[in-house]
Amino acid sequence: MNRLVLNQEGGAGDRAPLDETRAASRFGLIVRRFGQRRLAVAGLAVLVGLFALAFVGPLLSRWSYTSHDFDAFLQGPSATHWFGTTQGGADVFAQTMRGMQKSLIIGLLVALLSTTLAAVVGAFAGYLGGWVDRVLMWFVDLLLVIPSFLILAIMSPAFRGKTWLLFVILLAAFIWMVTARIVRGMTISLREREYVLAARYMGVSTPRIIFRHILPNISSLLIIDATINVSIAIISETGLSYFGFGVQSPEVSLGTLIAAGTNDAVTYPWLFMFAAGLLVLIVLSVNVVGDGLRDAIDPTSKHS
Amino acid sequence: MSRWLPLTKFLLRRLLNSLILVALATSLAYILAGLSLDPRARYEGRNPPPPPAVVDQRLTELNINDKTPILERYATWVGGVARGDFGRTFDGQSVNEEMGRRIAVSLRLLLIGTIVGGVLGVLAGAWGAIRQYRVSDQAMTLLSFAILSTPVFVLAVLLEIVAVGFNDAVGAKVFEYTGEFTPGQQGGFFANFGDRMQHLVLPTLTLVLLQIAIFSRYQRSAMLDVLGSDYVRTAQAKGLRRRRALLKHALRTALIPSATFFAYSFGLLMVGATFTEKIFGWHGMGEWVVDSITSADINAVAAVTCFTGVLVLISGLVADIFYALLDPRVRM
Numbered sequence: 001m002n003r004l005v006l007n008q009e010g011g012a013g014d015r016a017p018l019d020e021t022r023a024a025s026r027f028g029l030i031v032r033r034f035g036q037r038r039l040a041v042a043g044l045a046v047l048v049g050l051f052a053l054a055f056v057g058p059l060l061s062r063w064s065y066t067s068h069d070f071d072a073f074l075q076g077p078s079a080t081h082w083f084g085t086t087q088g089g090a091d092v093f094a095q096t097m098r099g100m101q102k103s104l105i106i107g108l109l110v111a112l113l114s115t116t117l118a119a120v121v122g123a124f125a126g127y128l129g130g131w132v133d134r135v136l137m138w139f140v141d142l143l144l145v146i147p148s149f150l151i152l153a154i155m156s157p158a159f160r161g162k163t164w165l166l167f168v169i170l171l172a173a174f175i176w177m178v179t180a181r182i183v184r185g186m187t188i189s190l191r192e193r194e195y196v197l198a199a200r201y202m203g204v205s206t207p208r209i210i211f212r213h214i215l216p217n218i219s220s221l222l223i224i225d226a227t228i229n230v231s232i233a234i235i236s237e238t239g240l241s242y243f244g245f246g247v248q249s250p251e252v253s254l255g256t257l258i259a260a261g262t263n264d265a266v267t268y269p270w271l272f273m274f275a276a277g278l279l280v281l282i283v284l285s286v287n288v289v290g291d292g293l294r295d296a297i298d299p300t301s302k303h304s
Numbered sequence: 305m306s307r308w309l310p311l312t313k314f315l316l317r318r319l320l321n322s323l324i325l326v327a328l329a330t331s332l333a334y335i336l337a338g339l340s341l342d343p344r345a346r347y348e349g350r351n352p353p354p355p356p357a358v359v360d361q362r363l364t365e366l367n368i369n370d371k372t373p374i375l376e377r378y379a380t381w382v383g384g385v386a387r388g389d390f391g392r393t394f395d396g397q398s399v400n401e402e403m404g405r406r407i408a409v410s411l412r413l414l415l416i417g418t419i420v421g422g423v424l425g426v427l428a429g430a431w432g433a434i435r436q437y438r439v440s441d442q443a444m445t446l447l448s449f450a451i452l453s454t455p456v457f458v459l460a461v462l463l464e465i466v467a468v469g470f471n472d473a474v475g476a477k478v479f480e481y482t483g484e485f486t487p488g489q490q491g492g493f494f495a496n497f498g499d500r501m502q503h504l505v506l507p508t509l510t511l512v513l514l515q516i517a518i519f520s521r522y523q524r525s526a527m528l529d530v531l532g533s534d535y536v537r538t539a540q541a542k543g544l545r546r547r548r549a550l551l552k553h554a555l556r557t558a559l560i561p562s563a564t565f566f567a568y569s570f571g572l573l574m575v576g577a578t579f580t581e582k583i584f585g586w587h588g589m590g591e592w593v594v595d596s597i598t599s600a601d602i603n604a605v606a607a608v609t610c611f612t613g614v615l616v617l618i619s620g621l622v623a624d625i626f627y628a629l630l631d632p633r634v635r636m
Contacts, residue, residue, distance in 0.1 A: 039442075141321070146329040147612040149575045153597050154333065154605065157340050181564060224525055228452075235455045239579065242457055243594050258458065265461050266468065276458045283453035291445065294525065 033296035040292020043285040050282055054100040063091035065098035065252060077270055084270035086260070095252055096274050102253040103234055104282065106168055110233035113172035115179060115226040119218075122183025123210045127191055137184065140177045148174030149239070156245040164247065167237075175232055179225040186218045220297045227290025231283040238279065254279045311628050318624055319617075326613035333609035334381060334602070338374045341600040343394060366392055368602050381606070390610075391603035399607045403589075407611065409484060410588030413577055414615070416508050418570065421515020426562055428516060429523025430555055433531060444520065451517035456579040460510045464583070467506055481506050482585040507580045514576050515569065522565050527558040560630050567623035570616050 034040060061082070063069065068089040069081070077084045083092035125136040152170055159166045190196060191214075199209050215222070238255030240246030242262075247253040254275050261271030343366075347359045354362075363369035367380050384391050390399035428448070432441040451459065467479035480486070480503040489499050530536060531554055539549040577590035589611055596604035 138321070138325075142325050142328060144571065144616065146332060147571060147574060147593075147609060149578065150333065150593055150597070150605070150609055150612070151336065153594070154336050154340055157342075178565065182561060185561075185564060221525075224521075228521070231452055238455050239457070239575065242455075242579075243582075243598075245597075255455075258455075262457065262461055266465060272461070276461075279455065280450070280453045280458065284449055287449045287453060291449075 030293070030296045034292055037292040037295060040289055040295075043288030043292065046281065046285040047289060050100070050278070050285070051104065054097055054104055057097040058094060061091065061094050061097075063094040065090070065094040066250060067091065067094070076268075083274045084268075086271060092257075092270060092274060095257055096254070096278060099252045099254040099257045099275060100278055100282070102164070102247060102251065103237060103255070103279065106164070106171070106237050106247075106253070107230045107234035107282075107286075109168050110172045110175060110237075111226050111229040113169070114176035114229050114233070115222060117172065118176040118179035118225070119183055119215055119222055120210075121176070122180035123187045123214050123218075125180070126184035126187025127206065127210055127214060129188075129191075133184070137181070140180050143174065144177045146174075149236070152236075152240055153243065153245040156240070160248055164251065167246065171233055171236055175229055175236070179222075179229065182221065182225070183218060186221060187214055190214050190217055220294050223290055223293050223297065227287050230286045230290075234279070234283055314628070315621065315624055319621060322617040322620055326610065326617055329613045330606055330610040331378070331382075334606040335374055335378060337597075337602045337605040338368070338370075338377060341597070341602055341605070342370070343368050343600040343602065344370055346394070346600055366394070366396070366603070368394075381603070385610075390607045393604050394599055394601040399603050402592075402604070403607050403611065406587060406589045406592055409586055410577060410581070410590060412504070413507055413511060413580065413586070413588065413590075414570075414573060416504075417511030417515055417573055417577075418619075420508075421512040422519055422566065422569070424512070425516040425519025426523045426559065429520035429525075429562075430527050430550075430558065432520060432524045433527030433558075434550060436528065445524070448517040448520050451513050452521065456510060456514060456576045457583060459513065460506075460580055460583040463506055463510055478502070479506055484586050503584075507584045507586060510580050511573060511576050515573065518569060518572070519562060519565070523558065523562050526561040527554065530554045530558040556630055560627065563623050563626040563630060566626065567616065567620040570619040571612065574612050574615065 058064070063081070069085060069091065070089050072081060072085045073087060073089050075081060075085050081091050081093065083096055085091060086095075121136055121140070125133040152174060155170065159170065187210075196209060196213055199213055204212075234254075237246055237253060238258060241253050241255030242259040244259075247256055249256070257275040258272060258279065261268070261273075261275060265272035344359060344363060347354060347362065360369060360371065364372065367377055367384075369377070381391060388400070390403065393399055393402060428444055432444050435441045454462070464481050467481055471477050471479060480499075484503050485496070485500050486503075489496060536549060536554045539553045540546060544553075574590065574593075577588065578593045579590075580586070581588045581590035582594060589608060592604060592608050595601075596608055
């Protein structure tokens, strides 16, 4: 594995000194290449910063997301209320931090769940072929034809009052299909490659071939899709919450906050702009990090 | 001739398969909606509350009475659909008529959004891959990231704010942002056409921007994979001109993942249309998605699901044809 990476590295013309005793690990190479992408590093820094803000920020403010200040209704940002207040006197900063926590966690969990599911289902379907492929892809097609937004909205009364983890699982269950189809397509083309055939003739088991030989070779695609899935997850969550089908009151997410502020976006911009801006910033930095990782993982993408 | 026979068979099999899927999806949506939505509560919530017997009679009349077993209601509904009748809405209107009206409104938005957005997105992505890390690529990547990171409702509201600012600056209503036409608009064909165009710009722009952002991401990454491969280098080395090597050899292969993706982008577009239509006040299918659920209108929910399913089916067929044209292995 290491040798292979080193060879590709040599072919790409961008290379670490060949040190026979201590070959650079694949992970090390990826980290080094990632470090060279300034935009990606900046994105990572922003993301870490936002995470810290979401979880440390509430500790610095004396308002909680449920408390109301009856001396300040609909006031703009000030020293007391950093992001201003709502019509009911709630502190927008505390609400936004709380919503950001929820949206970050939901987005990451959903992306992780759905990409894992997509990789496993797509790779098994593509590698095994035959009836396994037909059944799995038929199921994928069924889920794709079903308008997920509609089904999640229809089912929203069912998970009202239940744990939000149920919402996470439902969201993930409707996001993985496109990735699974693409993974399947790539697996079919990888299936006949020499190294996979060699592994098969040596008697390597099917799961091992899939997890050690096929999935690592489509990791760049999986990473791009995971980032796209994070944005899809967060945008789906906020979208469902926007219409009242997602995260339910008293719990808040960036989606419910934006929905509450949309109508006053022109007259009272702080109700809309902080939540919307932070949401865009989160997904934007996740995407930039994903793209940086893509370039870091795929050595041939460097010269074109 | 015989070369295309397997393709025709392949497409027919896919069509049949898709039809079954649409039927299943619509049935599932009908049953789920029948179980979780509660139209009875809407009648009982009226002031003054109608007598229970009247409510029951009305619900049975519309085939949405929760006292009738769901499978029985489903059978009645399927019988209607088989005759091409999707039943009646909560208010007793014909679902077919309502759907016809709304499809006419939405189709303009969806078609322009797909075609313009898809083509521009593919071109932008391929261009970005060829000029990787140049200023134009960086700018385009950042822009598509920014749009991809913006939920449709934020994007639509931002465009609306910009349009309001522009209108104020110019001192005229250049961009309209409510409805698909001005009610009571007088004048001839051109005045009406102009008025509709003014209303069309903002919602379409919202969807087109979304499509470009998604497609250019996929296309750029697929194109990069292809550009790094040996046969493109060989094509250039054997003396093909750069443009020809890139267009005929690289772009053609790199279009395959995008063709696969095209089939599924329609579902996303439909969700995009939901927000766009809601925010810009278009009474189309997208708006119906939300309104039918909030008003517990079971027959309407099933009709919307069927419409979305058919759209995805058609785009899937188009994607299959692209796929077969691009990848000769599929035809064998």
